[in-house]
Amino acid sequence: MSAATGGSFLFPVRTISRSKTIPVLVTTARDSIQNPPFLITLNPLVESCTQSPIDPFLWTITDKLKWMGISFNSSYNARFRLVEDGVDCEVNAPAGLHLRSSWRARNAMGGCEVTETVAVQGFFLLMPFVLHNLRASHAQLLEAMATALQKPGTDRRKFSVQSPPVSQENISWRETLVFIFGLIPIPLSSTLYLPPAFKHYILFITVFFFVVLALKKLARRARDPYGDFHLVLNRRPDHDGLAAQDTEWLNMGYWKNTNIFPEACEALALRLIAAGNCVPGGHVLDVGHACGDSLLLHLRHPSVPRPASLTGITSLMQHHYRSAQRISMAQRKEDASPAIYLYPGDAVFRPDCRPRGHPLDPSSNRPKFTSILALDCAYHFDTRKTFLEESYARLEKGGSVALADLCLSMQSGSVMSAARRWLLATALSIRTANILTKDEYVKMVKDVGFAECQVEDITQDVFPGFRQFLRSRGGMWKIMEQYGIGAWVRSDGRFILVSAKKIVPEACSNTL
Ligand SMILES: C[S@@+](CC[C@H](N)C(=O)[O-])C[C@H]1O[C@@H](n2cnc3c(N)ncnc32)[C@H](O)[C@@H]1O
Numbered sequence: 001m002s003a004a005t006g007g008s009f010l011f012p013v014r015t016i017s018r019s020k021t022i023p024v025l026v027t028t029a030r031d032s033i034q035n036p037p038f039l040i041t042l043n044p045l046v047e048s049c050t051q052s053p054i055d056p057f058l059w060t061i062t063d064k065l066k067w068m069g070i071s072f073n074s075s076y077n078a079r080f081r082l083v084e085d086g087v088d089c090e091v092n093a094p095a096g097l098h099l100r101s102s103w104r105a106r107n108a109m110g111g112c113e114v115t116e117t118v119a120v121q122g123f124f125l126l127m128p129f130v131l132h133n134l135r136a137s138h139a140q141l142l143e144a145m146a147t148a149l150q151k152p153g154t155d156r157r158k159f160s161v162q163s164p165p166v167s168q169e170n171i172s173w174r175e176t177l178v179f180i181f182g183l184i185p186i187p188l189s190s191t192l193y194l195p196p197a198f199k200h201y202i203l204f205i206t207v208f209f210f211v212v213l214a215l216k217k218l219a220r221r222a223r224d225p226y227g228d229f230h231l232v233l234n235r236r237p238d239h240d241g242l243a244a245q246d247t248e249w250l251n252m253g254y255w256k257n258t259n260i261f262p263e264a265c266e267a268l269a270l271r272l273i274a275a276g277n278c279v280p281g282g283h284v285l286d287v288g289h290a291c292g293d294s295l296l297l298h299l300r301h302p303s304v305p306r307p308a309s310l311t312g313i314t315s316l317m318q319h320h321y322r323s324a325q326r327i328s329m330a331q332r333k334e335d336a337s338p339a340i341y342l343y344p345g346d347a348v349f350r351p352d353c354r355p356r357g358h359p360l361d362p363s364s365n366r367p368k369f370t371s372i373l374a375l376d377c378a379y380h381f382d383t384r385k386t387f388l389e390e391s392y393a394r395l396e397k398g399g400s401v402a403l404a405d406l407c408l409s410m411q412s413g414s415v416m417s418a419a420r421r422w423l424l425a426t427a428l429s430i431r432t433a434n435i436l437t438k439d440e441y442v443k444m445v446k447d448v449g450f451a452e453c454q455v456e457d458i459t460q461d462v463f464p465g466f467r468q469f470l471r472s473r474g475g476m477w478k479i480m481e482q483y484g485i486g487a488w489v490r491s492d493g494r495f496i497l498v499s500a501k502k503i504v505p506e507a508c509s510n511t512l
Pocket of ligand 1: 249251294319375377381
């Protein structure tokens, strides 16, 4: 550990530095330190942390400190900035305390050398207390980091984040009441004198009740069944297992000219972008972007026009955060970059949704969108129709909406029973209200007010390639292929590219 000095007499600066060589790949260490919750939660002083709903690199952190035997909390803001080989962090704490720290991961003999350098500036009387805490806590932090990085299966994205309430499956008070009432028959049937047949009947009702409750919960969870399981699918056939992967796609792909998953996913995204009429200098909204690969296309793919602004909504916090991280890295490599706004939350705006600033909030004063894209996700929305209505309201005149989506063929749609729809919806995490035939789909788009609705059936370029790929992976992927996509294909389900425009008739164009 080293220390350096500077600053003024009243507000001196002290710089301390600490390093540790950890036997892990430099990419593992770098990716981890570039993940603020990883760094924050390893600090033994940290009591809680909250990510800014608007800026994923701004965190409010609360430390539990002790001074002369008295414990107290101190909250401060920390802003993280990713750099090539690590992360910089700037902290403004109470009492005029200012800290600039830099974390770096570099190749070293025996693994990766992680170095932290902190420059602290503060009132001279406070400095001994601050430096003492800093030295002790950050020494522990480095040790904890070494342990965490070497633990098999440690994933930088599994660290808990206290974030806006996004897609959380909390148990509501109604469910709690139902649960309590559901349990009442059991003690009643054993204490009261009841005929045995009646007791069995009560038991049956109770079990039935809990099975229904569990199924309901399962179906609700199944609507957004994603996480980071898809990362392995992105591994190219020639991947040596060591190099960092550069894609994190999560769609079914367009397999016309390839049998490689990330290439097929990119091809599907490019087809959607083309259908969405993205224009140079436009305002693009990309919904359900998962880990952000489709967003990155707008920043750097040679065939995609550069927008003036790029907005993303995705429901899972870990995807939102990962996208922000990857975009931030990409932005630094591009000369010009659009204004980026990433929102963690549901695609559908509701007046009570948090955080504020939903891109489809009709009262938003941000520029209207010229293209709204939903890549392989709108079948999850509650509902797709509401999403389209809100999109219509937030689209610029002449703007386009485009969806890579699922529908049923006319034949299967007209004969399918409600029970089969429900089963299919649960198997594929679709909402039953979103299971439509192609004609019903087009009618819905037109009813919302869109014009020039075009539907291209690309089933043959999506399902066979995707199924073949999943089968080749074996294990769980094979089961998913058989009972997920397979069930959809056996029901004559289709994969379509839909696009439509907001064309406002002359007479009303002034009012919209
Ligand atoms: C099949 S993945 C497609 C991901 C991405 N478009 C891609 O091509 O890699 C569906 C994505 O939609 C997101 N999603 C599901 N329901 C959503 C909702 N109601 N609002 C916003 N995003 C949602 C999921 O979390 C997931 O990231």
